[in-house]
Amino acid sequence: MMKRKILLSAVVVFAAASSALAQGNGLAGIQDATNMVTSYFDPGTKLIYAIGAVVGLIGGIKVYNKFSSGDPDTSKTAASWFGACIFLIVAATILRSFFL
Structure with a gap:
């Protein structure tokens, strides 16, 4: 029973370590996300x-x-x-220039 628990713990630790090492630095995922977001700006x-x-x-x-x-408040309505x-x-232009 004890050997089985140790073996199961070792397998879990090995699986967690191997999946953590397989992740890499995530540069490809960040690049894909950046491309997706910038494609929505146009x-x-x-x-x-x-x-x-x-x-x-x-x-x-x-x-x-x-x-x-x-109506006397025509100029106020026109200004608003x-x-x-x-x-x-201006908001669209600034957002576009800020993010692209």
Whole structure:
């Protein structure tokens, strides 16, 4: 019984040590992950630009409606929608330049 426990313990230690030594430095895995993440930036940037264009169109329509109805806070609405569009474009550009 005691020999069996010792043998089983030795097998477990050997299996753990051999799998730990087989891992390597993980450089290939890190490189694959980097390639996967950087491959998403072009479509992501284009998606953010498209969202910015849609937000700009919606904002333009809302500002036009406020201007047509004579609402006094038209300039505030225009500034907020314009700021949102600029933020989306600048955020996409900065993220792209930061990570790539």
